[in-house]
Amino acid sequence: MALSAQQIPKWFYSTKIRNFITVTQIRNQLGRPRKTTLRELLALPQQSSGNFFYWGFKNYRTSSLWNSSQAPSSTRQENISTQDTHPSSLNEVQLKTEATNFDSQVLLEELEDVPPISPLQQISEEDAVQIIAEPPLPPASFTLQDYVDRSETLQKLVLLGVNLSKLEKRPGAGTLLLRLDFKNDIQKILLFLKDIGVEDNQLGAFLTKNYIILAEDLENLKTRVAYLESKKFSKTDISRMVVNAPYLLSFPVDRLDNRLGFFQKELGLNVQKTRDLVIRLPRLLTGSLEPVKENMKVYQLQLGFKHNEIQHMVTRIPKILTASKRKLTETFDYVHNVMSIPHYIIVKFPQVFNSKLLKIKERHSFLTYLGRAQYDPQKPNYISLDKLVSIPDEVFCKEVAKASLQDFEMFLKTL
Amino acid sequence: MGWLGPTRLHGLFAVYKPPGLHWKHLRDTVEFQLLKGLNSQKQYTPQEHIRFLLGPIEGSEGKELTLTATSVPVLSEHPLVRGPKYKSMKVGVGHRLDIKSSGVLVLGVGHGNKLLTDIYNAHLTKDYTVRGLLGKATDDFSDEGRLIEKTTYDHVTPEKLSRILAVIQGSHQKALVMYSNLDLKTQEAYEMAVKGLIRPMDKSPMLITGIRCLQFAPPEFLLEIQCMHETQQLLRRLVHEIGLELKSAAICTQVRRTRDGVFTLEDALLRTQWDMHSIQKSIQKAAPRIEAELEKCQTVALCPRDPVGQPVY
Numbered sequence: 160m161a162l163s164a165q166q167i168p169k170w171f172y173s174t175k176i177r178n179f180i181t182v183t184q185i186r187n188q189l190g191r192p193r194k195t196t197l198r199e200l201l202a203l204p205q206q207s208s209g210n211f212f213y214w215g216f217k218n219y220r221t222s223s224l225w226n227s228s229q230a231p232s233s234t235r236q237e238n239i240s241t242q243d244t245h246p247s248s249l250n251e252v253q254l255k256t257e258a259t260n261f262d263s264q265v266l267l268e269e270l271e272d273v274p275p276i277s278p279l280q281q282i283s284e285e286d287a288v289q290i291i292a293e294p295p296l297p298p299a300s301f302t303l304q305d306y307v308d309r310s311e312t313l314q315k316l317v318l319l320g321v322n323l324s325k326l327e328k329r330p331g332a333g334t335l336l337l338r339l340d341f342k343n344d345i346q347k348i349l350l351f352l353k354d355i356g357v358e359d360n361q362l363g364a365f366l367t368k369n370y371i372i373l374a375e376d377l378e379n380l381k382t383r384v385a386y387l388e389s390k391k392f393s394k395t396d397i398s399r400m401v402v403n404a405p406y407l408l409s410f411p412v413d414r415l416d417n418r419l420g421f422f423q424k425e426l427g428l429n430v431q432k433t434r435d436l437v438i439r440l441p442r443l444l445t446g447s448l449e450p451v452k453e454n455m456k457v458y459q460l461q462l463g464f465k466h467n468e469i470q471h472m473v474t475r476i477p478k479i480l481t482a483s484k485r486k487l488t489e490t491f492d493y494v495h496n497v498m499s500i501p502h503y504i505i506v507k508f509p510q511v512f513n514s515k516l517l518k519i520k521e522r523h524s525f526l527t528y529l530g531r532a533q534y535d536p537q538k539p540n541y542i543s544l545d546k547l548v549s550i551p552d553e554v555f556c557k558e559v560a561k562a563s564l565q566d567f568e569m570f571l572k573t574l
Numbered sequence: 575m576g577w578l579g580p581t582r583l584h585g586l587f588a589v590y591k592p593p594g595l596h597w598k599h600l601r602d603t604v605e606f607q608l609l610k611g612l613n614s615q616k617q618y619t620p621q622e623h624i625r626f627l628l629g630p631i632e633g634s635e636g637k638e639l640t641l642t643a644t645s646v647p648v649l650s651e652h653p654l655v656r657g658p659k660y661k662s663m664k665v666g667v668g669h670r671l672d673i674k675s676s677g678v679l680v681l682g683v684g685h686g687n688k689l690l691t692d693i694y695n696a697h698l699t700k701d702y703t704v705r706g707l708l709g710k711a712t713d714d715f716s717d718e719g720r721l722i723e724k725t726t727y728d729h730v731t732p733e734k735l736s737r738i739l740a741v742i743q744g745s746h747q748k749a750l751v752m753y754s755n756l757d758l759k760t761q762e763a764y765e766m767a768v769k770g771l772i773r774p775m776d777k778s779p780m781l782i783t784g785i786r787c788l789q790f791a792p793p794e795f796l797l798e799i800q801c802m803h804e805t806q807q808l809l810r811r812l813v814h815e816i817g818l819e820l821k822s823a824a825i826c827t828q829v830r831r832t833r834d835g836v837f838t839l840e841d842a843l844l845r846t847q848w849d850m851h852s853i854q855k856s857i858q859k860a861a862p863r864i865e866a867e868l869e870k871c872q873t874v875a876l877c878p879r880d881p882v883g884q885p886v887y
Contacts, residue, residue, distance in 0.1 A: 288639050289628060304650045317649050324657030363654075517592060517845075552846065572590055572839050573830070574676055 303327045303336070312341040319349075320363020321370075332370050345373050351380060356398025369405035379411075386412045390419070391430075396438045404441035418444045425455060426470055440477035451480050454487065462491050464502065472509040479512045490516050498523055500534050500544070508544035522547055522555065525570050529560055583608065583850070584684035585857035586668075586693070586864055588837035590844050593676040593828075597667055604681060604848055605665045611850025613658045623648045666690050669700065669834060674716060675806040677702070677831030678842045683857070689864060693835055696871040697775050699783050699802045701833035704826060706813040708793040711823035715810035719825075727822040732790045738819045739785045739797070742812075746782040753778035773802060780804040782812075794827075836863045 297305055303323045307313045313336060317323060326332045339345055349362065352372075357365060366373070372380070387397050401407050407415075422443060423433045437444060443451070458464045464472070473480060479487075494500050494511055505511065511519065526532040526542065533540045546559050556564045591600055626641040649655055666687040668680030682690040708727035712719030753774035756763045766772055774781065784800040799809065810826040817824025832839050841860060843852055 285639055288641060291628070304655050307649050307652075307655050313655075314649055317652055317654050321654065323655045324653075517594060520594075521592070568844055571592070571844055572842065574592060 301327070303333050306337060310337060312336065312339055312345065315341050315345075316366070319366070320360070322363070322367040325367055326370055329370075335374060336370065339373055347377055348373055348375065348380070351377060352401075355384060355401055356394060357402055361402050365402060365405045369409060372405075372409055375409065380408050383408050383410070383412055383415070386415065390434070392434065392438070396434075400438060400441035400444075404445045406445040407441055410445065415444060418448070421448060425451070426473060427466065428470060428474070432474060436474065436477050440481075443477065443480065446481060450484075453484055454480055454482065457484055457487055461488060464506070468502070468506045472506055476509040476513060479509055482512055486516065487512055490514075490519065493519060493523075494544075498532070498534060504534065504536070504544065508548075510545050510548055514548040519548060521571060521574065522560075524574060525560060525562075525567060528570060529562060531560060583612075583663075583854060583857070585686040585861055586680055586682045586689050586837075587686075587853055587856040587860060588678050588680050588834065588842045589848065590839070590842035591671050591676055591679045592845065593674055596673050597670050597679065600679065601665055601667050601681065604853075605663050607848050608663055608665070608683065608850055608853065609658070609660050612660045612663075616659065618651075618653050621648050621651050622646060668693060671831060672806045674718070675829040675831070677829075678834045678837050678839060679831075680834050680837055683853070686857070689868075692868055693864070695775075696835070696868060697773060697802060698835035698867070698871075699773070699800050700804070700831055700835070702799045702801065702804075702809060703788070703828075703830045703832055704797045704799055704809055704813060705828035705830075706795050706797065706816070706824045707827050708795070708817060708820075708822050708824050710825050711814065711817065712825050715807070715814040715826055717825050717827045723823055725823045727793055727820075730792060730820050730822055732787065734820060735787050735790060735795065735816075738816055739787060742816075743782060743785050749779075750774065750781050750783065753781065778803050780808045795824075836860065836867050 293309075296309060300306070303313060303326070307317065307323065313323065316336065323336075326336065352362065352365070353359075384397060387400075388394075392400070410418075419433065419437065422428075422436065423430065426433070426436075428436065455469070458469050458472075459466070490512055491505075493516060494505060495502075523532060526547075531540060531542065533542055534544070535541060536543075542559055546555075550559070552567065553564055556562055556567045560567065589600065589604065591597060622645045624643055625646045627644050627646075628639055629642050653659075664684055664687055666682040668682065668690050671677060671679055680690070680693070682688075707717065708725075708730060710717075710724055711722045713722055714720075751758065751767075751772060754772050755774070756766070756772060758764065758767065763772075773783070780801060780803050782799060782801045784798075786798055787795060788798050789796040797813075799812075801809070806829045809829055813824050813826040837860065841856060843856055
């Protein structure tokens with residue numbers, strides 16, 4: 160007796176847009192009054208394409224009538240007027256009104272043949288007061304701005320700090336957020352994240368990066384955290400990793416296992432050091448492994464570092480594993496050939512691979528101009544590489560170059 | 575950009591382009607920094623709308639439903655929902671510099687882009703310092719090209735160099751007058767020539783208005799060149815040709831623009847100063863000078879010129 164969603168005629172969508180409810184909702188109402196769950200929503204045909212998402216009619220509700228366990232009708236005008244088209248999540252307006260009783264048979268009959276109610280028909284005062292003529296929600300839009308005022312989910316997400324303007328640009332994100340229900344689905348996952356140790360003020364940024372986690376199964380998330388704990392990651396470590404790499408918990412257990420195994424094998428470090436490495440840069444577990452493999456080859460073959468030197472550098476600065484190949488080769492070329500710094504000193508200060516080449520060039524040329532470019536630890540006036548690279552300009556000028564900032568700027572304009 | 579409120583970012587300013595940076599990348603960085611500065615200005619004030627909500631009110635007969643006007647917070651203008659207010663800016667580039675060269679680069683913001691066209695049509699000269707190295711010749715005339723030949727340079731003296739530079743300057747002087755399409759028999763043209771204001775006001779090949787040697791320490795030498803309608807590669811080719819004239823070979827190691835029209839090295843902003851406030855100050859400082867220069871060029875352009883080269887009476 161229930162029609163499937165596809166069979167509902169198209170005209171019905173367009174004309175009865177405000178008051179239309181899907182057959183699943185009707186089915187629900189016949190059973191019990193409750194909000195539609197995520198699974199039911201997701202079982203309906205997906206219509207999003209790219210950034211253009213459909214609000215869908217799933218969340219149209221009649222808040223006035225839900226408290227009584229009756230199904231609303233979409234036919235008679237008085238009932239149309241008594242319904243207000245706030246979405247399911249907006250339950251601030253709790254009303255007790257007269258309920259109209261409907262049979263499922265009557266409903267289906269009326270779905271097929273809908274005579275519109277004349278606007279000149281007399282209605283009672285109470286019904287008149289309950290007419291809420293809000294501007295209609297657009298059925299499809301490219302921005303979540305149109306829906307944020309009517310959707311409690313979106314409002315709560317904004318108050319948490321989620322950047323909706325960034326999320327709406329990602330395909331499928333907007334539709335997913337609109338279909339989710341705060342109380343039933345999102346809240347559970349947020350509480351779970353808080354249990355792991357993600358702070359309130361970090362939740363916004365976390366969800367902006369990884370919104371998919373809101374659609375994950377809670378059991379899966381729990382197994383993944385249990386796996387990490389079994390690998391002897393402490394609770395604080397796990398929370399730190401999750402905050403720094405938001406996609407971590409969206410990875411299945413075997414993938415995480417593979418990645419950890421890869422790093423242990425590739426770098427040849429013991430378990431404790433691999434763990435420290437991953438805690439410092441959890442992005443290694445979520446990013447692609449190809450650049451890491453390439454960079455390892457670059458270090459070994461092109462730049463000529465020995466395996467234990469690479470291990471030392473990586474434990475000091477894990478980020479060099481994910482640096483771009485071109486930048487690495489250019490920086491090394493300048494540091495080794497132009498500045499004549501041998502390998503063993505570079506190993507002690509791997510930060511040079513992290514910094515901008517232009518900065519190194521400017522500072523080195525300034526020091527050469529002043530005659531202070533001394534990078535040999537055996538000789539006096541030695542300048543270490545980390546001082547060259549990591550400190551800000553004023554401190555560099557005052558202490559390392561022993562010149563004023565104006566001199567440095569004047570020199571930069573002669574380069 | 576339209577009206578920007580208290581910040582008015584319209585005009586021209588100069589930056590110092592470091593060597594090795596593409597000019598497009600520079601322009602994008604400046605645009606990003608300006609947008610960052612603009613977007614950080616206004617703070618969000620939460621807005622509220624008046625909504626008429628249904629609510630039960632205790633009436634004489636029991637609970638009634640009436641509409642009450644309440645102020646409801648509205649989140650559709652929240653920055654997290656709407657996104658940043660300024661998403662793009664019009665930043666234009668004046669005379670471009672290629673990757674290997676450095677120096678003063680003029681950029682225009684907002685309405686200043688129109689001034690960029692005016693400046694282009696004013697055909698002002700530019701100053702360069704060019705550093706050359708004797709004894710080598712490469713295929714692209716710079717130190718990063720493929721080496722073609724090596725020569726000796728002991729026979730090169732400063733006098734020979736200055737003689738060659740004088741020859742170059744003389745030939746370009748003739749070309750200046752020719753391309754400016756002025757009939758030198760008129761009184762106005764003569765006065766302009768005396769003041770040194772003659773220059774071509776439309777398209778012409780590279781013309782050097784002044785060239786001299788600042789330092790000569792073989793194998794290196796430093797030239798100062800004032801020119802117009804040039805490209806940096808043509809300047810490198812010039813160094814190569816000077817090497818050939820000296821019966822040796824030379825490559826160019828550095829091309830640095832020290833002045834572009836009205837903007838000098840002092841006005842150029844370094845990389846650390848590419849933020850909204852410094853750019854605004856620089857625009858305001860440069861604005862009167864640009865206006866004065868453009869007015870002067872209007873008077874020069876008013877002198878009768880004929881595109882074909884025939885004297886105009």
